[in-house]
Amino acid sequence: MSRWLVDGWQVIIGIETHVQIRSSQKLFSRAPTSLLNDLPNSRYNAFDAAFPGTLPRLNKKCLDLALRAALALDCSVNERSSFDRKHYFYSDQPVGYQITQHYSPFAVNGRFTSPKIGMPIRIKQIQLEQDTAKSVTNVRTRTSLIDLNRVGTxxxxxxxxxxxxxxxxxxxxxxxxxxxxxAVGVSDGNMEAGSMRCDVNVSLNRPGEPLGMRCEIKNINSMKYMVAAIEYEIQRQRAILETPGHTQKVPQETRGFDPDGWKTFKMRSKEDAPDYRYMPDPNLGIMVLSEKHIEAVRQAMPPLPAATRSRLLQTYTSSGVNENNIDVLMNLDAIQDVSYDGATEDSSLGAVAYFELCSKGRDPKFVLNWIIQDLCGQLSALGKPFSSQYIPVAQMGILLDLITTKQMTRTSAKLLLKQMLVFPSDATVRRLAENMDLLSPVDRHPTLDDNNLRDICKRAIDALPSEAAAIRAGNENVMNKLIGWIMRQTRGKVDVSRTYIILKELLH
Known part of the structure; x- marks a missing residue:
């Protein structure tokens, strides 16, 4: 434990994570879940807006996805649980209370293990609850408007x-x-879009002494901000506790994180449970989960990341794929929402499935490099996330086969890949390559020999005399500029290794 002390202080941290459930409808109404580009106040109904006489109805899809999360986190699922009303009067809460499960959650006593953390993390409870509306503030007019799209999610x-x-x-x-x-399809976990937000509780105490007063840092939406907020809060609380005389205590309060000042700030004094006046929700009653229902959800669960990672390492390590490659691949993995019959809500494959299908009959390391470096690199440059719908498995396989059979150079394949991403077409990969004149001259013109390549290299030396002089003076790194010139002139249709050898012969 001593290795975790900060100048004699023990740091105690707990996390409450709010995760948006990946459902097309809200938790207690049939209103559609909002998207970022939806017009304000276009995705709510009478219940969400707290019209009198409207009643909640639990969304079974949300419940089933919540059960997936509980099972994935090794929680005990309670056969009977209930909903509470958490009262507070903010403008973003139309009805004046939030429906949640503070006192009787549906899942408790879980355990989360990650080898990178170095110890198991206990999950106290998982509860279902509603999201609030969104306040949109106009600093210039000093007004705040309420968007009800998110309320009830x-x-x-x-x-x-x-x-x-x-x-x-x-x-x-x-x-x-x-x-x-x-991995289990519960949420897209997009912190920037607000699909996953963390409240972090931090306190300090001397080893062996009672725990200190905790402060809660609300709504952290970035891993980077989380680290910065915790480290700032540790130093802030230390400064209070180390005041001469040791008479000061850390006040219990709710704080926010300022990403511009890189520090936390006070939002309000911390409320306790009595301040929220919790009471059972009279419209929902007791939620009963049968063992048969829980088992049906368990049987439909996709593989957990740890099992997938282990299988990939066992299968592909001998082909040169390492643990870092697998981590990158799994981080790219797209969400798949698998229903009980095994169908998906869309036809997009995850990155792992995409890689394994492309690897059939091909070198896995070669395929993985093209997916991670080239395909994902170009998608990132275009501002797009990974999706198998951009370049289907069949098209990617043909592209890779053209490279391995030397019908196309790597440089030409990159050009073709970019064309396919920017201008999608129904034409075959080979036809696109022919139209762009990207197939290798070796295949299209059998008479091409070293003399042709030597002539191109001579033209490169004449076109770049200062670079040629630098190479003759011993600066081999400049060779890349000549090779780049040749690749541009030939649209990548030459063998780089052979080009390098001929250039060295001509320059020495």
Missing amino acids: GLLEIVTEPDFRTADQAAEYARSLQELLR
């Missing part, structure tokens, strides 16, 4: 015990939890 609140001792442990837990929830 289904959330999971996943509460840990205070088991973390460092900011890095807390951030790694959030990353691993995000990966787990994506």
Whole structure:
């Protein structure tokens, strides 16, 4: 434990994660779940807006996805649970209370294990609850408007015990939890879009002494911000506790994180449970989960990340694929929402499935490099996430085969890949390559020999005399400029290794 002390202080950290459930409808109404580009106040109904006489009706899809999360986190699922009303009067809560499961959650006593954290993390409870509306503030006019699109969206609140001792442990837990929830289709876990938000509780005490007063840092939406917020809060609380005389105590309060000032700030004094006046929701009653229902959800669960990672390593390590490659691949893995009959809501494959299908009959390391470096690199440059719908498996396979059979150079294949991403076409990969004149001259013109390549190299030397002089003077790194010139002139249709050899002969 001493290795986790900060100048004699023990740091105690707990995390409450609010995760948006990946359902097309809200938790207690049939209104559609909003998207970022939806017009304000276009995705709500009478219940969401708290019209009198409207009643909640639990969305079974949200419940089933919540059960997936509970099972993935090794929780005990309660056969009977109930909903509470958490009262507070903010403008973003139309009815004046939030429906949640504070006192009787549906899942408790879980356990989350990640080798990167170095110890198991206890999950205290998981509860279903509603999201609030969104306040949109206009600084110029000093007015705030309310957008009801988000109100009533289904959330999971996943509460840990205070088991973390460092900011890095807390951030790694959030990353691993995000990966787990994506893998089982519970949430897209997009922190920037607000699909996953973390409240972090931090307190300090001397070893052996009672725990200190905790402060809660609300709505952290970035791993980087989480580390910065915790580290700032540790130093802030230390400064208070180390005041001469040791008479000051850390006040219990709710704080926010300022990403511009890179520090936390006071939002309000911390409320306790009595301040929220919890009461059972009279419209919902007791939620009963049968063992048969729970088992049906368990049987339909996709593989957990740990099992997938282990299988991939066992299968592909002998082909040169390493653990870092697998981690990158799994981080890319797209969400698949698998229903009980095994169908998906869309035809997009995850990155792992995409890789394994492309690898059939091909070198896995070669395929993985093309997916991670070239395909994902070009998608990133275009501002697009990974999706198998951009370049289907069959098209990617043909592209890779053209490279391995030397019908196309790597440079030409990159050009073709970019064309396919920017200008999607129904034409075959080979036809596109022919139209762009990208197939290798070796295949299209059998008479091409070293003399042709030597002539091109001579033209490159004449076109770049200063670079040629630098190479003759011993600066071999400049050779890339000549090769680049040749590749541009030939549209990548030459063998780089052979070109390098001929250039060296001509320059020495």
